[in-house]
Amino acid sequence: MIRFGVLALQLWELVVSSLVHLLYALYIFSSAVAGDVSLALNDVLFKPINAGNDSSIEIRREEVPGDKVSDLPPIVLVHGIFGFGKGRLGGLSYFAGAEKKDERVLVPDLGSLTSVYDRARELFYYLKGGQVDYGEEHSRTCGHSQFGRIYGQGNYPEWDEDHPIHFVGHSAGAQVVRLLQQMLADKAFKGYDTSENWVLSITSLSGAFNGTTRTYLDGMQ
Incomplete structure (x- = not known):
């Protein structure tokens, strides 16, 4: 009876998790479609009118020196389960177009x-370059x-202790980043002298850093 109850709870958790991910996927898709439609309507309805007036409005911006911009560390956004990165689904963006705001x-x-584990390995080589090596023993x-x-x-490719990175992980992406930092601390990437200091910060968006109630249902004390 107890085993049946645990099985029912696990099944219910799976259903709820699948529903949440499905709704989030629909939200991303609808947001992308709405954005494309609004841009198209804006181009049609609000075309600039040239009335022959050569006068112009000068807009002054405070420019940031190029060397200071290049010194800013990049921000890496890591998707969760059922997620996708830039380019996989055309113009759709998992992070609501954040990657289009800044090249960093x-x-x-x-x-x-x-x-x-596999995604943490992939993330490292995505940043540094080369062929993804999952490790002989693990494979x-x-x-x-x-x-x-x-x-x-x-x-x-310049990623190292002197050029650390900000990481933002959504859902299971947060766990990917934490595991990656542990791998960096353990020097788990052959040919690279890594350390945990390669990571400047880790930000979680609905990520389970300290486990969930599911772990206790599975017997963790």
């Missing part, structure tokens, strides 16, 4: 249903290929 905002396209244990996608040019 990066949105990697990691595995949607792969393990947190043998999990029964998949040791090597994955090849990133000919990393999206932030």
